Amino acid sequence: MKVAFYPGCVSKGACPELYTSAMAIAEPLGLELHELTEAPCTGAGVLSEQNPELADSLNGLTLAMAEEKGADLMTICSTCQGVLSNHNYHLQNDAQRLDKVNATIGDQGFRYKGTTKVKHLLWMLVEDIGLERVGKAIKRKLTGLKIAPFYGCYILRPEEYLGLKERPERKTYLEQLIALLGAEPVEYRGATKCCGFPMLTFNRDKSLSMAGNHIVEAKDKGADLLVTPCPLCHLNLDGQQPDAGRVLNKSIDVPIFHLPQLLGLAFGMSPQELRLDHHVVPTKGALEKVELKV
Amino acid sequence: MVLDALIAIREYQDESLAVRCACRSAICGSCAMWVNGHAHLACKSRLSQFTKEGKTRVEAPPSLPVIRDLVADMAPFWEKHFKVKPWLENKPLPSKPMEEYTVPNAAMEELIQEVICISCGACLMDCESFAINPDFLGPQALAKAYRYVGDPRDAEHRTRLGELSDRNGIWDCTHCYECVQQCPKGVAPLDQILKLRKLAVDAGFTTNPGTRHADAFAESVKHSGRLNELTLLPKSVGFFNVFDQLKTLPSAFNMARAGKLPPIIHKSIPGVKRIKAIFDRVGGRFK
Numbered sequence: 001m002k003v004a005f006y007p008g009c010v011s012k013g014a015c016p017e018l019y020t021s022a023m024a025i026a027e028p029l030g031l032e033l034h035e036l037t038e039a040p041c042t043g044a045g046v047l048s049e050q051n052p053e054l055a056d057s058l059n060g061l062t063l064a065m066a067e068e069k070g071a072d073l074m075t076i077c078s079t080c081q082g083v084l085s086n087h088n089y090h091l092q093n094d095a096q097r098l099d100k101v102n103a104t105i106g107d108q109g110f111r112y113k114g115t116t117k118v119k120h121l122l123w124m125l126v127e128d129i130g131l132e133r134v135g136k137a138i139k140r141k142l143t144g145l146k147i148a149p150f151y152g153c154y155i156l157r158p159e160e161y162l163g164l165k166e167r168p169e170r171k172t173y174l175e176q177l178i179a180l181l182g183a184e185p186v187e188y189r190g191a192t193k194c195c196g197f198p199m200l201t202f203n204r205d206k207s208l209s210m211a212g213n214h215i216v217e218a219k220d221k222g223a224d225l226l227v228t229p230c231p232l233c234h235l236n237l238d239g240q241q242p243d244a245g246r247v248l249n250k251s252i253d254v255p256i257f258h259l260p261q262l263l264g265l266a267f268g269m270s271p272q273e274l275r276l277d278h279h280v281v282p283t284k285g286a287l288e289k290v291e292l293k294v
Numbered sequence: 295m296v297l298d299a300l301i302a303i304r305e306y307q308d309e310s311l312a313v314r315c316a317c318r319s320a321i322c323g324s325c326a327m328w329v330n331g332h333a334h335l336a337c338k339s340r341l342s343q344f345t346k347e348g349k350t351r352v353e354a355p356p357s358l359p360v361i362r363d364l365v366a367d368m369a370p371f372w373e374k375h376f377k378v379k380p381w382l383e384n385k386p387l388p389s390k391p392m393e394e395y396t397v398p399n400a401a402m403e404e405l406i407q408e409v410i411c412i413s414c415g416a417c418l419m420d421c422e423s424f425a426i427n428p429d430f431l432g433p434q435a436l437a438k439a440y441r442y443v444g445d446p447r448d449a450e451h452r453t454r455l456g457e458l459s460d461r462n463g464i465w466d467c468t469h470c471y472e473c474v475q476q477c478p479k480g481v482a483p484l485d486q487i488l489k490l491r492k493l494a495v496d497a498g499f500t501t502n503p504g505t506r507h508a509d510a511f512a513e514s515v516k517h518s519g520r521l522n523e524l525t526l527l528p529k530s531v532g533f534f535n536v537f538d539q540l541k542t543l544p545s546a547f548n549m550a551r552a553g554k555l556p557p558i559i560h561k562s563i564p565g566v567k568r569i570k571a572i573f574d575r576v577g578g579r580f581k
Contacts, residue, residue: 009521013556014549038565040519045469046511049488050495051578058515058572104575108568157471158482189331194422194470201530202465202503204541209426210468239554243545278553 001128004066004116005033006084008077009041010231014239017275018231021260022076022121024274028137028267029129036065036073042083044232045154045198053100059087060101064112072117074124076260078230081120082154082162088118089161120155122229122259126173131180139268141182144289145225147262148186148218149174150237152230153194174227174259181266186223190214195233200240205247211236212244215254225286229259241281255283265292296344296352297325297336300364312363320478323414327364328353333419333476355419370428371415374435378458382442385449401446408441411481417473429462433473433483436464440486443493455494464490465504495579506530512580516573519563523556 011019026033039062048055062084066073075081091098092114102111119127125134151174159165171192175185196210215237218226228234236244238256245252256279264274270292276283277294284294297315304311315325318337325336329344330351344350358366387395417433418424424432431439436458443454458464464487473483495505510529514522531538549555563569573580 010523013521013523014554016554038519038563038568040563040569041515041521043515044511044521046508047515047580050492050508050512051576051580054573054576054578054580057576058569061568061572104572107575108571153470153472157475159475194468194472196422196468198469199423199466201507201527203427204538206423206427206466207468210422213426239549240545242548246544280548280552280554 001030002032002034002069002071003074003124004069004071005035006039006062006066006073006075006080007035008075008080008231010235011076015231015234015258017278018076018234018258018260021258021264021274024269025260025263025267029125029134029263031074031124031129033074034069034071036062036069039065042080042087044079045083045086048083048087055083056087056091056097056101057104059084060091060098060112061105061108061110063088063091063116063118064105064110066116066118067113068110072119072124072128075118075120076229077232078120078152078155078228079232081118082157084118085163086158086161088116120229122155122173122177123170125177125263127167131176134177134263135180138181138266140266140290142262142266142290143182145183145286146186146222147178147183148188148221148223148226149178149191150195150214150218150226150228150230150233150256151192152228152233155229156192174229177259177263178227181262186218186221188214188217188221188223190217195230195236197232197236200236207236208240208244208247211240212248212250212252215241215244215252215256216248216250219252219254223254224289225255225257225283227257227259227262231258234258238280253281253285255279255281255286257283257286265290295337296329296334296339296341296350299341299350300336300352312361312365314365321412323412326414326416326419326478327366328355328419333416335414335416335478338478357419357421357425358415366415366419368415371413371418371432371434374418374432375413375438377431378435378439378442379450379454380435380438380442382445382448383450385447395447397446401444405441405444407481408437408444408486410479411437411441411477412479414478416476416478417481417483420472420476422470422472423466423468427462427466430466431458431463433467433487436467436490437481437483437486440490443490452497455490455497456499458490459494459499459502464494465502503530503532506532509580512573514560516570516580517562517566518560519566519569522560524558524560 040058043055178185196207199207261274271294300313316322320338354360354366423430507530
């Protein structure tokens with residue numbers, strides 16, 4: 001299946017392991033990735049806050065690029081998904097806004113008709129690829145692992161822009177996938193909460209206590225690891241975890257996996273191929289539970 | 295409705311059950327509580343929608359003190375509400391006004407979304423910033439503040455924006471959209487907070503990490519088409535804020551050791567000229 005692939009800034013920056021693992025799982029899933037190399041950053045909601053028209057135009061350009069490829073746009077980041085969904089919703093429902101965007105990107109030789117569908121890999125796995133096909137790609141069941149899902153705000157809220165009113169089951173896809181891979185999903189409140197990353201630069205200690213509290217809650221419920229479809233959550237949950245531990249005065253030590261890394265493991269790839277040896281919190285303990293080594 | 299069930303329990307099973315309610319029709323805002331882990335008006339929540347395997351979980355929200363059973367102590371909520379001075383400060387009128395003060399319709403239409411707030415507190419009950427920072431003004435008070443900041447009759451427009459830009463104000467919201475999701479009236483408090491951020495920056499209240507973060511973000515996207523994570527953090531914290539800069543060092547060191555530090559030389563996306571041209575054409579703050 002052909003998709004217009006939007007990797008997002010973080011998978012090309014501080015989380016290269018996400019990009020590597022997403023590329024690795026494409027083949028077993030039958031995904032033909034056409035990367036949108038010239039698409040700009042979504043602005044992560046920061047640009048739209050101070051300059052909504054600018055953010056509309058930048059995201060309109062990305063949506064037009066995907067439209068030109070004639071394929072659905074696939075994200076691997078909850079934040080990219082949320083921002084693109086938000087702008088797409090408004091451009092598809094507000095002709096004036098769309099005209100304005102087209103006047104701006106028209107100068108650059110682009111036009112957005114409003115037909116692009118924006119879908120996170122998580123949604124594609126269930127809705128387009130199908131759990132049956134995912135199941136067939138499994139070579140190694142992750143039996144014995146207890147895995148806590150961590151969605152990230154922007155793939156859950158606001159529901160209106162994300163199509164969650166029509167498809168409320170999207171809020172359960174991580175749990176469904178964890179079970180399909182042979183592991184046990186951990187039920188805890190933090191799964192749908194905020195990792196605190198948007199506040200990291202202005203309110204560091206508060207941001208870190210948010211991240212830390214959710215991981216500790218999952219750990220108390222027996223989680224061996226957390227899995228997230230959002231690399232920004234990953235930056236706070238993994239990258240800042242030792243500091244979050246200091247803020248909470250607790251040792252946390254729970255590894256955080258990107259969604260494609262978890263799938264890759266079940267598809268029989270080695271932890272090194274998925275760059276599971278490039279995390280701040282070592283993945284060793286969790287991997288040993290399924291008899292793997294880094 | 296969940297509230298009907300609670301009243302039935304109180305009437306026929308346990309008269310000691312404490313529930314706060316009055317209008318039973320989503321107007322008075324008394325019966326906000328946690329139903330299955332999120333804030334809802336009990337009188338507006340269909341029992342069938344909230345029942346899983348024969349069970350519905352109701353509780354007082356954990357972020358507020360509890361008076362008894364399902365009754366949360368709303369004192370912190372009202373304290374925040376009054377902190378933003380939720381009343382009009384009149385502009386000086388001519389000594390002998392000849393006619394009433396009329397407000398253009400369009401100006402009030404802009405505020406109507408906030409005016410419909412019933413002060414039930416559902417947004418604060420699910421606010422993730424409030425859950426870890428009890429001093430945060432919170433979504434209801436900030437949305438209320440926008441109602442007055444945006445009113446052309448108010449004399450305190452600038453003063454209010456200055457105060458709201460301080461600690462525990464508009465920049466302490468974590469942008470999680472829980473308040474938008476839980477508000478039973480469609481007030482969308484986060485949207486109002488974002489409007490306040492723009493108004494505050496436009497009014498010149500820019501010496502805060504939030505504004506520095508937005509400016510550094512925009513600069514990076516304009517010049518390379520993508521985010522430069524390496525410079526975003528120090529620029530947001532402020533280069534001369536040595537104390538806070540030092541606090542970020544252990545994490546930077548951990549990331550570098552794991553091979554997760556973004557490349558020192560930040561590469562632009564192909565066709566970045568196009569992005570610069572869009573910034574220039576749209577204009578505004580980031581031009």
